[in-house]
Amino acid sequence: MTRSIDTLLVANRGEIACRVMRTAKSLGLTTVAVHSAVDANARHAREADIKINLGGAKPAESYLLADKIIAAAKAAGAQAIHPGYGFLSENASFAQAIADAGLIFLGPPASAIIAMGSKSAAKALMETAGVPLVPGYHGDNQDYETFREAAQRIGYPVLLKATAGGGGKGMKVVEKEADLKQALESAQREAQSSFGDPKMLVEKYVLKPRHVEIQIFADEHGNCIYLNERDCSIQRRHQKVVEEAPAPGLTLELRQAMGESAVRAAQAIGYVGAGTVEFLLDARGEFFFMEMNTRLQVEHPVTELITGQDLVAWQIRIARGEKLPLTQDQVPLNGHAIEVRLYAEDPDNDFLPATGTLDLYREASAGEGRRIDSGIEQGDSISPFYDPMISKLIAWGSNREEARQRLLAMLADTQIAGVRTNLAFLSRILAHPAFAKAELDTGFIERHTEQLFVKPSTQSAHFWKLAAAAWALSEPKTTRQDDPNSPWANNCGLRIAQPRRFLLHLACGEEQQKITLREADLAGVCLTNDRLILEQHGQRTSHSAIRQGNTLYLELDGQIHSISAVDSIALAEAAAHPQGGLTAPMNGSIVRVLVSPEQQVAEGDVLVVLEAMKMEHSIRAPHAGTVQAIFCSEGEMVSDGMVLVEITGDAA
Template sequence: MSGPNTIALSSVLVANRGEIACRVMRTAKAMGLTTVAVHSATDRDARHVREADIAVNLGGSKAADSYLQIDKVIAAAKSSGAQAIHPGYGFLSENAGFARAVEQAGLIFLGPPASAIDAMGSKSAAKSLMETAGVPLVPGYHGQAQDAGTFREAAARIGYPVLLKATAGGGGKGMKVVERDEDLAEALASAQREAQSSFGDSRMLVEKYVLKPRHVEIQVFADQHGHCLYLNERDCSIQRRHQKVVEEAPAPGLTPELRRAMGEAAVRAAQTIGYVGAGTVEFLLDARGEFFFMEMNTRLQVEHPVTEAITGLDLVAWQIRVAQGEPLPITQAQVPLNGHAIEVRLYAEDPANDFLPATGKLQVYRESTPGSGRRVDSGVIEGDEVSPFYDPMLGKLIAWGENREQARLRLLAMLDEFAIGGLRTNLAFLRRIIAHPAFADAELDTGFIPRYQADLLPAAEALPEAFWQTAAQAYWQSTPTQVREDDPHSPWAGANGLRLALPTEVDMHLGCAGETRKVRLRNAASDTPRLQGDQLTVEEDGVRTRTLAIRRDDRLFLRWQGELHMVHRVDPIAAVEASHTQHGGLSAPMNGSIVRVLVKIGQRVEAGTPLVVLEAMKMEHSVRAGQAGTVAALYCAEGEMVSEGTVLVELAPQ
């Protein structure tokens, strides 16, 4: 967007998918614009495709074959009549080549100039630029040499622990914390592969890993007339794998003076590179109130809704208006700061298994009830398939309140209302964070999750007898009644456990979360759970409560102590037979593709040795030997797609 543009837009293509595509199109439609979606073959029936006015198929399954194909995206804009392209975040949003190609095609890029993306797209170049501008930096190496020896020397000079980071990256991709010199080579190689896969650029930088920092970022916005302002700040300190999990605005405990200092520094950074549009300048903030420049994201952020919540502004609408040449509608002194907002990111992943991404069908998906101070940005609906090809984020829950505690309690209520079944998610994990006393006290830093891991990731406990009884009642009551066509009134018409002159009695074999149980149901007592629709009423000691119980074919999804459990019938004979024929070996923890096979048949390995590297949802995961032994067999090859549970390596114990 070089120079004021006076074109009146009537249509926009969103070069993205999922919740951000849906969110951008929502504002575009409200402004009267025609919306165009692009999609891969995998996403043919995705929500963002269904919500668009026009959809164009890019083909392919992986992002590299679809959403990252610049020529295909521009051709889609041309064929659909779109005048502008909004990149969302991720994919091509910070690709300067894409921004240039859009402008060269005579289209409007709803993002900053390509020159600004160039200036901040490389973390190394950005840090050098900020150093020249006098912005404090974390000690590190941001040079051009990319060999392992150079990084080893730099790490030794900086001092462990260090952080390896992709220069062209974001979202935690291509980022590794290294504690010891002997781990550096493996971590560097893995981070480079992740960076190449996600961004097409394997270059890395290394910097000191600051202990107990806060991650505070400033939302900036600039127009084509030289005006730039900051829209307050966000605290994004609660992270796992260097990916944000919880974000809030404003940052708790920030003084007006520190807010102004950080905001003005962010504006200077933006103006230095001739920035236009929405951007975010990220800082590390230490306990003494000193802040260090991390990077600038030259795009809209995932967490922009919390800024919208406390300012009452629509940042996507601002992007569209600024792209048409309009000046910013307010001055810095007029920027609102009302109340407090908190956002959590809902992922398809397994927190109990090192947050590995999860794939599968959303057999149950129910969002929180909308209302004042309650917002859900999502990109899926019930019945959708979560594939291994893209980021596993399903959506975001955002709560606003007049103060932080009101926002926190409102968000807890929203999390309690949400229901997801069919695959693993971090829903219960998010609730534990928001409910934790330390979070309530605003004890925020990037070590929050590791520090309270025992509370946030408690060890799995056996389900109590009360659960099995309740599940059996709900399963039985949700089973369709069997009726004989020749005699529908016969007492033998249904398998209801009828016994003449004796109480009705039914034995059920149920399974849930790896456990199985035989449950005996007898005559209904006054406090027996009663199922009406999808609400199960349970009465105990005179206290009546209701919980969710949803039947999907042969599966029952029952909410128990805040979590949705999937219950199924078990054939005890078949289970015994399967236990005798089960193939041993190390299996794939999720659906994905084999990036590297690191061992050969006959090779002896020690416990913890990486055997196979699997890539799923843009992240690498190593399958490691659980004990010392010899590789007896390999059942996978590099480049091969594998499903969760597929045996990859057979290891003979030493």
């Protein structure tokens, strides 16, 4: 049966909402965005033909409200709803409610989500179908003792996983029994917060596996195919960072075996639409079923680039009742594609999510084999309420090395500041010799920690020289607005008996430097089109240098540094009114306060648990001491830099 869709509501936000709307508009559809109160001016809301405010800030107050989303679709005249990924995309009740409302869900039927959306149910189904499983417990009994006995039987280390979702939320590796209870409670809270369901499973943590997944598509006419595979082994906190297609080193026979297994799994539950079957692949070529994601994946662009297909367009056509546009033997595999996820986070601080305003955001230039999926623009804010992914950079090449080099160039061309990001970290991964050789597994980041993480160090004399030159050359040409013809109105004006010089007091992060810059220091240096160009000793180098008011954004060694002029008056006031205590590392909500005044604590003790970006973060004592005061309470929203706990003691 053919169904008409001329207006599509996207029940999501960020880059996936923008990406879905881009295809929908290309097909002539009217697009509808829903947004929370804090997302009223977000890019996806700005780009939609129609936008509807759900209110609230947290997902539970906005993007997780199925009734409001369905009401918004009806109010806007939409016939269909695309769930994106995350939020309600794998919620069977949402899919069923859409169908009951007479609308079209761009995803599988609720029965398929029930069968595969739960990791426990999916593993039971795969066991019946004869697909090999990783040893584990996937039952309904959720008390601690059951998990303790299961973990003891399986053998440590074990992996706790939320059954109702993905993306690393509600997932913890437990090395020993002493850590199990706290990890289980934390994972359950994260699962409840992210998916509205605290149910967990536990399984053996397989060492040095590769994460290989199969993209499948099925229509209502009984056709189901796989569109090759993706390798998603480069992960942190069990969340993917780098994805590529096809998986390096996979034989045709192994690709076919995994693909056919994925198709059988989908057909067994009457699957319709886009889905991904995920496997662990060991060095011997044996694969084990992990889970099935009943939605479009974050990493779908790499599949699109090697097949030349628009998977969102496929979703829309299937939702209309059309047949798959290709048969299995027609599926292309052309070249290689690699994707990286640009996050607002601090890789050097355990990937702590970051919040703030994107004071600078310039994407790499477009070109052959270059693609960027983003949901933000310069000046937008990164909220504590949602996932911290900023954008995805995807490169295609005729082979893997060409794609890798092209993606490295795209990262070098990306300029972002105002919040901490993993931009330089991504470049270090792609440039690492082991990645270039495709030596991939889920322990890649941990194994190459020394090369991938840069230890904090003071800025070099070369850095300050570049900063001073860029600052001086970016100063406004006139300093007197009342008389631009005055000889004193130009910082390059005549000076009697002495050369031009600048006395600068600059700051970068916690560091400050006083610099005297003379005219001779600027020989062979120029600033043009936001590039600082140096020609010295027959060598030419170039650095991005962008001045915005009292801030200079200078690139060096693949990292953007924010530089400002020191305000001596503000510095003196700060010294006169010092602040102490442990502060919130980002905006968020206090989940637990684990100490009380006068309590003795040891170094490393967890004092407060903060929830931000749908993940929990522990605030630990930096040294042994006594809790003097507590400035927060459970359930309270706190701001970045707010003092939470004050402790005294020996910090040595």
